[in-house]
Amino acid sequence: MKRLANVLTAGRILLSFPLAWAAPLSPGFYVLYTLAGVTDMLDGPVARRTGTVSREGAMLDSIADAVFLAAALIALFPVLRERCPNWGLWPVLVAAALRCGAYGVGFYKYRRFAAYHTRLNKITGAALFCAPYLLPFWQNTEVLWAALCAVACVSAGEELLIQLLSRRYHPDIQSMFDAKRRDFHV
Numbered sequence: 001m002k003r004l005a006n007v008l009t010a011g012r013i014l015l016s017f018p019l020a021w022a023a024p025l026s027p028g029f030y031v032l033y034t035l036a037g038v039t040d041m042l043d044g045p046v047a048r049r050t051g052t053v054s055r056e057g058a059m060l061d062s063i064a065d066a067v068f069l070a071a072a073l074i075a076l077f078p079v080l081r082e083r084c085p086n087w088g089l090w091p092v093l094v095a096a097a098l099r100c101g102a103y104g105v106g107f108y109k110y111r112r113f114a115a116y117h118t119r120l121n122k123i124t125g126a127a128l129f130c131a132p133y134l135l136p137f138w139q140n141t142e143v144l145w146a147a148l149c150a151v152a153c154v155s156a157g158e159e160l161l162i163q164l165l166s167r168r169y170h171p172d173i174q175s176m177f178d179a180k181r182r183d184f185h186v
Helices: 004-020 028-050 055-083 087-110 119-134 141-166 176-182
Strands: none
Touching: 004 028, 004 055, 004 176, 028 055, 028 119, 055 119, 087 141, 141 176
């Protein structure tokens, strides 16, 4: 039981590889996607319930999230290329640049991978996770795309600000508003 949370997290990484090559929006895609998503929803609560929360587990979770997102984007690329608005690549690049900037600042300051599980990051993750289930039914994909990109940019920007303002790495910071009870440069 002590390793169950990490097994779930590692399972998400393992499920991501076949997911990347699954036909987009096919039954096989949805089975792999859903199973990987369930591991993401369960690993944190299992770690807390079994008393096995660790810094390494949190880092593995962030890595698994990135691998899962990359695999889903690879699988969904044909659909996104077809349905994505002409302007759609720019906000994705902005969100990616902000997120990479946050990780770069965190690595520079703390000499390790530093990612936060903020409320906005959780909302972004939930929105991104739900999007493939909505794609077959959503007529105006520009609205869906704009909403997803806006949430992703705001959460990545918040994480970058937290990285820039923090003196020490506190992985449990929930938002910028949490800065008042932490040792920030404000």
